[in-house]
Amino acid sequence: GIQVEQSPPDLILQEGANSTLRCNFSDSVNNLQWFHQNPWGQLINLFYIPSGTKQNGRLSATTVATERYSLLYISSSQTTDSGVYFCAVQIQGAQKLVFGQGTRLTINP
Amino acid sequence: DTAVSQTPKYLVTQMGNDKSIKCEQNLGHDTMYWYKQDSKKFLKIMFSYNNKELIINETVPNRFSPKSPDKAHLNLHINSLELGDSAVYFCASSLRQGAEKLFFGSGTQLSVL
Numbered sequence: 001g002i003q004v005e006q007s008p009p010d011l012i013l014q015e016g017a018n019s020t021l022r023c024n025f026s027d028s029v030n031n032l033q034w035f036h037q038n039p040w041g042q043l044i045n046l047f048y049i050p051s052g053t054k055q056n057g058r059l060s061a062t063t064v065a066t067e068r069y070s071l072l073y074i075s076s077s078q079t080t081d082s083g084v085y086f087c088a089v090q091i092q093g094a095q096k097l098v099f100g101q102g103t104r105l106t107i108n109p
Numbered sequence: 110d111t112a113v114s115q116t117p118k119y120l121v122t123q124m125g126n127d128k129s130i131k132c133e134q135n136l137g138h139d140t141m142y143w144y145k146q147d148s149k150k151f152l153k154i155m156f157s158y159n160n161k162e163l164i165i166n167e168t169v170p171n172r173f174s175p176k177s178p179d180k181a182h183l184n185l186h187i188n189s190l191e192l193g194d195s196a197v198y199f200c201a202s203s204l205r206q207g208a209e210k211l212f213f214g215s216g217t218q219l220s221v222l
Binding site: 030031033035037041042043044045048050084086088090095096097099101102 | 149150151152153154157164165167197199206207208209210211212213215216218
């Protein structure tokens with residue numbers, strides 16, 4: 001099956017810093033999504049981005065499908081950005097999303 | 110107002126008991142899912158239903174039985190609970206099958222003692 005690798009596994013930053021989270025995948029995909037799991041356990045869908053670039057406030061994401069990776073950018077980090085960020089992908093013809101192991105982001109005040 | 114809601118939020122029970130988790134979505138979506146998140150935060154799909162029809166059934170023990178009475182509801186019944194079943198169970202939905210945006214419920218933390 002498809003392999004999904006996220007890096008780094010852990011990231012600790014000060015408030016106001018910028019960060020880049022990476023998701024590599026091993027096959028062509030027709031579906032890629034980024035999720036944030038906050039400290040209370042809620043999973044929030046950030047982006048649906050099988051290709052191209054999208055921006056939503058301080059967050060943006062880019063997927064380069066031909067090179068099999070996606071990047072999530074967080075600018076001017078706030079403590080509320082803390083949590084685990086998951087990338088999930090689905091290959092053409094498959095019926096399920098496969099999740100990466102996540103990046104745990106901690107933003108200190 | 111909640112898009113995907115599941116109950117209960119916490120479930121603490123003894124080994125060997127039977128328990129159910131309920132899920133409802135008011136988004137008008139056709140497809141619903143159950144995911145399991147283990148203690149290392151790894152998320153894995155268990156089941157998926159499309160318009161009440163089972164379309165994904167991963168290698169899950171037979172003690173787990175999903176039921177979809179209509180396309181807005183997907184419940185999960187677990188028989189003879191074991192210690193290893195302790196995890197967070199998430200319900201989710203998407204507009205239809207295939208490459209669609211996924212929306213999660215708030216999760217049910219199951220603790221088997």
